[in-house]
Amino acid sequence: MSAERAPATPTEHTAPPAPVTPVTPAPTAGRDGYLPVPVTGWGRTAPSAALLMRPRTHDEAVAAVHHCGSRGAIARGLGRAYGDAAQNAGGAVLDMTGLDRIRTIDAEGGVVVCDAGVSLHRLMEVLLPLGWFVPVTPGTRYVTVGGAVCADIHGKNHHVSGSFSRHVLSLELLTADGEVRTVLPGTELFDATAGGMGLTGVVLSTTLRLHPVQTSLMSVDTERTTDLDDLMARLTTGDDRYRYSVAWIDLLARGAATGRAVLTRGDHAPLDALPARARRRPLEFRPRRLPAPPGPVPGGLLGRTSVSVFNELWYRRAPRARRGRMQGIPAFFHPLDGVPHWNRVYGRGGFVQYQFVVGHGREEALREVVRRVAGRGCPSFLAVLKRFGEGDPGWLSFPMPGWTLALDVPAGLPGLDAFLDGLDQVVADAGGRVYLAKDSRLRPELLTVMYPGLDRFRALRARIDPRGVFVSDLARRLSL
Amino acid sequence: MKDAFGTPQTLLVLGGTSEIGLATARRLVARRARTVWLAGRPSPSLDSAADGLRELGADVRTVPFDALDPSGHEELLGKVFAEGDIDMVLLAFGVLGDQAHDEARPLAAVRVAQTNYTGAVSSGLICAGALQAQGHGSLVVLSSVAGERARRANFIYGSSKAGLDAFAQGLGDALHGTGVHVMVVRPGFVRSRMTAGMAEAPLATTPDQVARAIERGLRRRSETVWVPGVLRVVMSALRHVPRPLFRRLPV
Numbered sequence: 001m002s003a004e005r006a007p008a009t010p011t012e013h014t015a016p017p018a019p020v021t022p023v024t025p026a027p028t029a030g031r032d033g034y035l036p037v038p039v040t041g042w043g044r045t046a047p048s049a050a051l052l053m054r055p056r057t058h059d060e061a062v063a064a065v066h067h068c069g070s071r072g073a074i075a076r077g078l079g080r081a082y083g084d085a086a087q088n089a090g091g092a093v094l095d096m097t098g099l100d101r102i103r104t105i106d107a108e109g110g111v112v113v114c115d116a117g118v119s120l121h122r123l124m125e126v127l128l129p130l131g132w133f134v135p136v137t138p139g140t141r142y143v144t145v146g147g148a149v150c151a152d153i154h155g156k157n158h159h160v161s162g163s164f165s166r167h168v169l170s171l172e173l174l175t176a177d178g179e180v181r182t183v184l185p186g187t188e189l190f191d192a193t194a195g196g197m198g199l200t201g202v203v204l205s206t207t208l209r210l211h212p213v214q215t216s217l218m219s220v221d222t223e224r225t226t227d228l229d230d231l232m233a234r235l236t237t238g239d240d241r242y243r244y245s246v247a248w249i250d251l252l253a254r255g256a257a258t259g260r261a262v263l264t265r266g267d268h269a270p271l272d273a274l275p276a277r278a279r280r281r282p283l284e285f286r287p288r289r290l291p292a293p294p295g296p297v298p299g300g301l302l303g304r305t306s307v308s309v310f311n312e313l314w315y316r317r318a319p320r321a322r323r324g325r326m327q328g329i330p331a332f333f334h335p336l337d338g339v340p341h342w343n344r345v346y347g348r349g350g351f352v353q354y355q356f357v358v359g360h361g362r363e364e365a366l367r368e369v370v371r372r373v374a375g376r377g378c379p380s381f382l383a384v385l386k387r388f389g390e391g392d393p394g395w396l397s398f399p400m401p402g403w404t405l406a407l408d409v410p411a412g413l414p415g416l417d418a419f420l421d422g423l424d425q426v427v428a429d430a431g432g433r434v435y436l437a438k439d440s441r442l443r444p445e446l447l448t449v450m451y452p453g454l455d456r457f458r459a460l461r462a463r464i465d466p467r468g469v470f471v472s473d474l475a476r477r478l479s480l
Numbered sequence: 481m482k483d484a485f486g487t488p489q490t491l492l493v494l495g496g497t498s499e500i501g502l503a504t505a506r507r508l509v510a511r512r513a514r515t516v517w518l519a520g521r522p523s524p525s526l527d528s529a530a531d532g533l534r535e536l537g538a539d540v541r542t543v544p545f546d547a548l549d550p551s552g553h554e555e556l557l558g559k560v561f562a563e564g565d566i567d568m569v570l571l572a573f574g575v576l577g578d579q580a581h582d583e584a585r586p587l588a589a590v591r592v593a594q595t596n597y598t599g600a601v602s603s604g605l606i607c608a609g610a611l612q613a614q615g616h617g618s619l620v621v622l623s624s625v626a627g628e629r630a631r632r633a634n635f636i637y638g639s640s641k642a643g644l645d646a647f648a649q650g651l652g653d654a655l656h657g658t659g660v661h662v663m664v665v666r667p668g669f670v671r672s673r674m675t676a677g678m679a680e681a682p683l684a685t686t687p688d689q690v691a692r693a694i695e696r697g698l699r700r701r702s703e704t705v706w707v708p709g710v711l712r713v714v715m716s717a718l719r720h721v722p723r724p725l726f727r728r729l730p731v
Binding site: 037043350414 | 481482483484485486487489511512565612613614615616657658659660696699700701
């Protein structure tokens with residue numbers, strides 16, 4: 001049975017605005033009269049100016065691509081890519097949040113068809129009451145479905161469920177020739193698009209398989225680990241018992257405590273596990289949000305001392321071991337979403353997120369990176385370790401079976417560029433890679449080493465987009 | 481493209497034999513810069529400067545550029561930008577002149593002004609336009625503390641730098657919000673060929689220190705960079721010294 005839903009009206013759009021203020025030109029009006037606006041990624045580094053177009057229909061998207069001019073176009077969702085993946089200096093940036101309709105929901109089979117600009121937040125609002133959850137969610141709900149495909153995002157359930165595109169049943173893709181193609185998994189174009197950073201075309205809509213849930217609560221086990229080896233051992237032996245698993249690491253702890261962590265793992269709580277009061281509305285989803293930090297925040301707020309104190313408290317606050325605690329979806333998956341524009345706390349200089357993966361058997365590389373970060377005292381309050389499952393078919397997909405670590409660092413830290421280059425080398429030597437959706441600084445030479453599928457990707461792009469219509473600052477910087 | 485730390489991949493140095501320009505290029509090549517354009521009057525020293533950077537692994541190209549011939553700037557710089565994006569333009573040309581000599585020969589003084597100011601106005605505007613069209617990039621302008629307040633000892637040079645400095649500040653404001661970043665660099669006394677044999681001023685610096693300050697300024701997206709940094713304080717005090725007193729100061 002298929003339930004047709006009325007298209008969402010703009011007023012129902014509850015996702016927060018994208019970090020840039022979108023102008024709303026009719027794309028058919030062309031470039032004239034629209035001023036370029038500076039655009040940055042979530043890390044707020046390296047701004048570049050582009051014409052922001054906001055198509056509201058598939059036809060307008062086709063027209064926008066047609067009129068984008070000689071410096072090409074790139075699609076942009078809610079701007080959560082940390083680096084320059086959704087920037088296009090001197091060209092056009094298509095703000096896809098105007099394409100925000102949920103088209104059909106199969107409430108029995110668990111399949112949704114929606115436009116690319118629909119956020120995971122919106123999907124949760126609509127789907128949870130029907131007993132369905134998005135198959136994969138990253139650390140924020142404020143990403144669009146189109147962005148999720150193009151970055152081939154992963155979540156805390158990668159070891160069980162793989163990346164986002166594994167749950168995509170088909171895509172509508174607008175390619176450089178102006179055609180809208182239906183792209184199915186298993187085809188070359190699909191594998192180039194999943195993780196392809198929007199460079200194969202504009203994803204217009206997606207058919208997605210969902211995950212059934214009985215409640216909107218999570219049953220969570222928390223434990224503290226004393227050091228990195230303890231953490232890795234627990235992740236290795238215990239992860240198969242949990243659908244979701246993630247560890248927060250204190251990267252400022254040194255010596256014997258290097259790599260101490262808080263490990264949280266859990267699954268969707270079954271109905272009978274709920275306390276009686278919650279059983280009345282088991283599928284309720286009402287996330288709360290705090291006020292955003294003010295616009296101008298002085299830089300250097302997150303120094304080594306303040307982050308050390310935070311990390312110490314965060315670690316001590318966590319229970320040594322606690323089982324079966326009930327947590328809402330926002331608290332378990334998206335704690336930072338409660339603070340809109342939290343990226344502002346890094347001040348004017350912005351920040352970079354460094355996320356890499358190394359395969360099983362390459363744990364020494366992970367230890368080396370953790371040692372170096374701890375030894376240097378990088379003030380990173382957000383460092384997350386996770387164990388990936390099977391790799392995904394996308395040619396530029398990030399995950400591979402092994403260990404992934406993500407850490408945020410203020411960009412203004414002296415010598416950080418050379419330091420991260422050093423980490424890249426450790427990662428590349430171990431056969432690992434860094435995540436393009438987070439990258440803003442990789443040395444281009446290392447890209448081919450890290451992504452063996454890059455040659456095929458380049459060849460396919462040269463074939464289907466010979467004029468280079470789809471281009472981004474990321475693509476220019478790394479010669480994708 | 482520049483990375484998150486403002487480090488460029490392609491670089492155009494106007495004044496391709498400038499010691500500060502080359503010191504900066506060397507630093508940036510050691511980071512991300514792979515393509516360097518050296519613009520200057522054709523000479524063996526321009527060629528050897530290019531070779532020096534090639535040895536560091538950069539792809540270096542030279543273009544004939546004469547600050548005193550503004551009528552040729554548009555075509556020449558147009559060709560450079562037509563080859564591909566330039567992430568950073570370093571406006572590094574300039575002459576010091578000889579104050580005593582130039583005071584006696586006004587045409588020589590005019591040459592200093594034309595090189596340092598007029599040549600920079602034309603090439604600076606052309607580069608700014610090209611950077612704006614590509615939607616990103618930094619224009620780094622080498623000014624001088626000499627432009628901050630005219631001194632008896634070098635007011636011809638100082639006034640030309642004062643003009644350049646004001647021009648660059650205004651250009652920076654004009655380009656605010658366009659994705660293009662204009663940075664004014666104000667070094668103090670720099671030990672280099674230009675100042676060889678001169679009595680050294682306090683707080684003297686080196687081309688390499690200026691280069692380091694430029695790299696830091698790029699990372700911070702600074703609008704003004706003093707080298708050394710303490711000059712910002714020193715000059716803000718000196719700026720308010722009454723003229724009868726300033727005249728007699730040994731600066």
